[in-house]
Amino acid sequence: MTSRTCSTYSSPSWLRQLNTPTQSRRAPRPSWAHHLQVSAFLHDAIIKHAHHAKRITLREPRLLELASPCHVLGDLHGNLVDLNFFKTLLWPAGPAASAGGFLFLGDFVDRGPDSIAVVAYVMAMKCLEPSKWWLIRGNHETREVNGNTEHYGEGSFLWQCLTMFGDTDGHLVWEVVNTFFDTLPLAASIDGSIFAVHGGIPKALCEPDSSLDLILQVHACACACACGSTFACERVPTRARERQIETRRSREQKSKKEERE
Numbered sequence: 001m002t003s004r005t006c007s008t009y010s011s012p013s014w015l016r017q018l019n020t021p022t023q024s025r026r027a028p029r030p031s032w033a034h035h036l037q038v039s040a041f042l043h044d045a046i047i048k049h050a051h052h053a054k055r056i057t058l059r060e061p062r063l064l065e066l067a068s069p070c071h072v073l074g075d076l077h078g079n080l081v082d083l084n085f086f087k088t089l090l091w092p093a094g095p096a097a098s099a100g101g102f103l104f105l106g107d108f109v110d111r112g113p114d115s116i117a118v119v120a121y122v123m124a125m126k127c128l129e130p131s132k133w134w135l136i137r138g139n140h141e142t143r144e145v146n147g148n149t150e151h152y153g154e155g156s157f158l159w160q161c162l163t164m165f166g167d168t169d170g171h172l173v174w175e176v177v178n179t180f181f182d183t184l185p186l187a188a189s190i191d192g193s194i195f196a197v198h199g200g201i202p203k204a205l206c207e208p209d210s211s212l213d214l215i216l217q218v219h220a221c222a223c224a225c226a227c228g229s230t231f232a233c234e235r236v237p238t239r240a241r242e243r244q245i246e247t248r249r250s251r252e253q254k255s256k257k258e259e260r261e
């Protein structure tokens with residue numbers, strides 16, 4: 001058996017390559033053709049993931065009932081650095097290898113520079129781990145907000161889609177991802193004792209006698225976007241709300257009648 005000492009050891013070729021000056025190992029500048037190929041690949045991947053994730057979230061109740069342990073994370077707002085930090089800390093080997101679930105409280109896009117990457121990642125994880133990875137809707141998961149390029153400028157999700165994919169494909173990606181957003185649940189309860197929602201408790205739930213069942217009555221894909229509300233959960237259905245008021249009114253009338261008799 002021969003023994004090799006440090007002095008006779010010659011480093012493997014891959015290590016020698018790494019140690020060569022930066023200039024000689026720098027990747028060639030990508031051509032426009034290459035850029036277009038990458039863009040088309042990403043565009044297809046995002047659209048496929050949005051369709052697949054939508055099929056999952058469409059079947060979920062509008063109010064998720066989750067069990068602990070569950071990590072709850074707030075607004076990512078297109079911030080890939082934060083997302084990567086949480087990933088490294090909380091699910092370094094992927095959500096499947098983690099003991100708990102993950103609940104994201106909406107606002108995945110806008111403000112930060114990487115809305116597309118963030119939304120692509122959370123959709124991909126939803127496809128991979130649908131029973132450990134939960135997403136609820138924030139006010140930025142609406143077309144009125146994430147399409148507001150005037151207000152958010154380069155931080156706008158629409159602006160980033162148009163810049164990365166061009167006008168036609170950019171609008172398509174933006175629309176398909178928004179169609180997925182339309183199907184997101186609106187709130188969650190953990191162990192039946194912790195209420196999780198984006199942006200506060202909806203007014204309708206602050207009324208006496210109100211119930212979380214109101215949230216369950218919101219239709220997925222009801223295209224909240226048309227109603228102009230910036231907070232998904234305020235969109236408790238008008239008919240359910242009317243029914244609730246009617247029930248209360250008839251109860252009051254009945255008790256008044258009983259008092260008179």
Ligand SMILES: [Mn+2]
Nearest residue numbers: 075077107138
């Ligand atoms: Mn926010």
